Amino acid sequence: MKRRTLALRISHSAFRTPHSALLLSAFCLLLLFLPARAAEKADLLVTGGTVLTMDPARRVIPDGAVAIGGGRILAVGPRAEIERRFTAGQKIDAAGHAVLPGLVNTHGHAPMTLFRGLADDLRLQEWLEKYIFPAEARNVDADFARWGTRLAALEMIRGGTTTFADMYYFEDVVAEATKEAGLRGVLGETILDFPAPDNKTVPAALAYTEKFLARWKNDPLIVPAVAPHSAYTCSADTLKRARELATRFGAPLIIHLSETETENNQLREREGVSPTAYLDRMGLLSPRTLAAHVIWVSPDDIARLARNRTAVAHCPSSNMKLASGVAPVDKMLAAGVAVGLGTDGAASNNDLDMFEEMDLAAKLAKVHSGDPRALPARRVLEMATIGGARALGLELQIGSLEAGKRADLITVSLRSPHAVPMYNLESHLVYALKASDVDDVIVEGRVLMRSRRILTLKAAEILSQAERLAQQVRRSLK
């Protein structure tokens, strides 16, 4: 814009002589057009990294760049081209880094970071009844949910997660803390037939959810969801009402499904069918449904999921640690089911590290099938990005670096000793690189972390509040 003004001034004064006027007019045309094209404005340029777009062609651009404006990706391409086209006030030099879509964590319970390592290596029943349930009943309130979510957000940002799906209690507070951190969330208040720390009855939980859906429905970062806990903790009536809410608001529905063999046995005894067939019968399998875990499923169950275009959140770390079993990820993907990766809550993981989930998903599938070709790195990387976005119904907004999409991206250093040498970037991201290699995190065009410095959260305060709440948890279990 400045250059245009300058050009007009020159041409104005130069029209005194006809010959020079002609020359200057030509010059002005050059100034008017070339620089005008060069001066497309962006808010932020991320330049010089190896850009792994995860677009339909799976384009990888060495020495690439991403232009960001108004929270969206304006363009992705070779650095020289992007730098010619755009100017921007802010620039991130990503040389020596991979630049890729932010990671999508498709299942978790954010505030449970405050129960991280509270109890481990126990039978599920003992773990839940002696530790997790009493700890939740005696400690979880709005304050707990807020600091727990902040701690989760801090860890997720540091590990390159930009979007996460969540179901817990005080979900309004979870949403507020998520928005404040600058993360994107698909969040739902847990609905179940037992008194929860916040809502003591199903009608209360449904009313809470309805208000929650209305409050957050137009938020750029928060996608409000409906989250009935599972087929074994919700009555048919609860499930039906949850489904109706989700349908009315066009909202995602998040539910646990076939995490344990016990759950399958219970449902079969109660309903005569598998949990998947039961949810199908109840009308709960839809393209907006995201089912977490999905371990104990038959070929018929998988066909039902595929037919209903219901998505799955695979949580290898939690499934291994709780000895729940191994989800048939390969078979679900082959059937066309959208499968994302999830950490589950920190109590059963014990962290929120999507790099670890990628590594585990690939390795678990191999050792379980006896075939080292099972779930190759590229497939796993898809699950952590565009596949996860698809699982959340957000594949048109996020999950790949393409012009027009929301600007959710991360840079990952390729200069650590464990990142050297590099023969294949996809393999590196899955098998060698770590959460600690993430340097910059951008969500909706906003920089949340720059060179590992968190910009949206007060880390020291969060850690000390977490310690305060942990002391309370310890006392409550004595």
Place this chain on the structure above:
Amino acid sequence: MKRRTLALRISHSAFRTPHSALLLSAFCLLLLFLPARAAEKADLLVTGGTVLTMDPARRVIPDGAVAIGGGRILAVGPRAEIERRFTAGQKIDAAGHAVLPGLVNTHGHAPMTLFRGLADDLRLQEWLEKYIFPAEARNVDADFARWGTRLAALEMIRGGTTTFADMYYFEDVVAEATKEAGLRGVLGETILDFPAPDNKTVPAALAYTEKFLARWKNDPLIVPAVAPHSAYTCSADTLKRARELATRFGAPLIIHLSETETENNQLREREGVSPTAYLDRMGLLSPRTLAAHVIWVSPDDIARLARNRTAVAHCPSSNMKLASGVAPVDKMLAAGVAVGLGTDGAASNNDLDMFEEMDLAAKLAKVHSGDPRALPARRVLEMATIGGARALGLELQIGSLEAGKRADLITVSLRSPHAVPMYNLESHLVYALKASDVDDVIVEGRVLMRSRRILTLKAAEILSQAERLAQQVRRSLK
């Protein structure tokens, strides 16, 4: 010592008057005795951390300290007590950290860091024959072994590994680079019936090994070993000669054992027995033998290992990625077999991260057995420290923090978001903490890394040399 000299000087001049002489004598006695007791000299004090000793009582000392002198641990105890007893020129403030024995990586091939991610997600045969074997034949020389080991050392130090077992080629160079990095190594030149990059015949490899054993036998950091590759790549004669060398030098013998089902089938066809029974028959199972992988073993095989006090290196990452199978770690431990953890080479992992191996070992055992109580955190932590030391025959020297042992220890930050809150340190080390949380690394009393700054290796040069060699590898496979 300085204070004593001063005291003697004062007393000498003071004996001019009898009264003051008496007073001064008393004063001198004070100076001679009290400060002398307080002034026990150490080279280095590590103070203020939570000291996880891994001693027989598994003592954990909050606000503890370790005094180090002459490469050994002088004392371990509460900080106040240690600070009263010792003075030291160098001090590491470990507040907010766990202080524990350095991690012991019981199986690997250090120079293979340079093949990290060269090829993945392939059938074993294709991976070996199309990539690894040709890449080794065309690239591995002394220069490759040196830079590859330096890269491995850099990564291992950054991840808290202080001792590693290794079998590769040009092992003399591996030993030199290990010593230069300041790491402790149990190292053996691979002996096998095929031409290797260095030794083209078995006699050459045996002669190399004999010289290697003689050269390194009294080194404080390097334990030279004999390393026949496996029962399926070594003839009976080769194995016999390797055994004789190990016996003659009292050296450890490192060998791969029952890594794949194919190997078991081959041995059964050739020898009529399992690989373990075959090695037993050949006299290769002894208390000095360390067998790597040990996946396809029967109860009878496990009994043989236990009877011979043969140790095992469990490599969960590699076993999962190559789909080799799941080692019966629980059963081996129950039978009294010493089981350590190993990363294997970076080509099949793809990193050298013992924190990841701990997490994987615990989780794999659980999901495989269907029992979340399998291989609890404490057991895994033992495998990574004192158990690994026992597997290497070094349990009297390293693996725990006890007075008289070599001073191999690390500090691990407890202040990262994923380390907060902390209910149980052992659980945290296995399930939540990461290689990147390691701040200080000390081996034989020498500080190799201080606040994540490597003191013994030139990181930038190593990374650029690794890239140079990787380019050569890429060209060689075209």
